[in-house]
Amino acid sequence: MEKHKKTKLEWKEILKPEVYNIAFEHGTERAFAGEYTDNKETGTYSCAVCEEPLFKSEAKYDSGSGWPSFYQCLDPAAIIEKVDNSLFMKRTEVLCSSCDAHLGHVFPDGPKPTGMRYCINSLVLKFSKS
Numbered sequence: 001m002e003k004h005k006k007t008k009l010e011w012k013e014i015l016k017p018e019v020y021n022i023a024f025e026h027g028t029e030r031a032f033a034g035e036y037t038d039n040k041e042t043g044t045y046s047c048a049v050c051e052e053p054l055f056k057s058e059a060k061y062d063s064g065s066g067w068p069s070f071y072q073c074l075d076p077a078a079i080i081e082k083v084d085n086s087l088f089m090k091r092t093e094v095l096c097s098s099c100d101a102h103l104g105h106v107f108p109d110g111p112k113p114t115g116m117r118y119c120i121n122s123l124v125l126k127f128s129k130s
Contacts, residue, residue: 004050004099011099015049022121023049023101026086026093031066034122039068043129050099051126054078055118061111067119071110081106094118 006014008024021027036045045055045068055070063069073079077097084093084105094103103120110117 006099011049019048019123022124023099023103026102028104029067029121029123034067036068036122036125036127037066038062039127041127041129043127044074045070045120045125045127047096047099047101047103048124048126049101050096052078052096052098054096054103054125055120057130063110063117063119065117065119067104068122068125069110070118070120071112071114071116073118079103094120096124 011024012020015023022029042057044053044057046053053074056074059070059072061069061071080095080097080100082093082095084091091105092107094106095101096103101124103124105119107117107119108115
């Protein structure tokens with residue numbers, strides 16, 4: 001995976017403020033407010049920051065959480081998982097391995113075959129139809 005070598009300041013100058021907030025300040029969008037929460041089209045979800053492909057629509061499902069949810073990523077090398085102890089709870093943060101953008105979190109309560117639920121913010125995704 002090729003790393004994008006921009007600094008946070010360089011990303012801040014390029015990205016919309018709401019995208020930067022989620023990607024590099026670990027923000028989140030409101031539940032059920034994201035553009036892709038209810039998207040059912042066939043295609044690929046990429047990182048909105050660096051355009052690295054992350055998820056296929058075939059792995060997307062309605063988790064009821066209010067964020068686009070996937071049971072597996074396109075390529076395990078495309079994401080980094082990090083322990084997140086913020087907000088007085090232990091979670092696993094998901095980052096784009098190419099640009100280090102915060103994408104959301106992953107939880108071990110998803111459907112088969114993986115049992116995982118990747119809850120990802122729509123603002124840090126870019127969707128391309130197949």
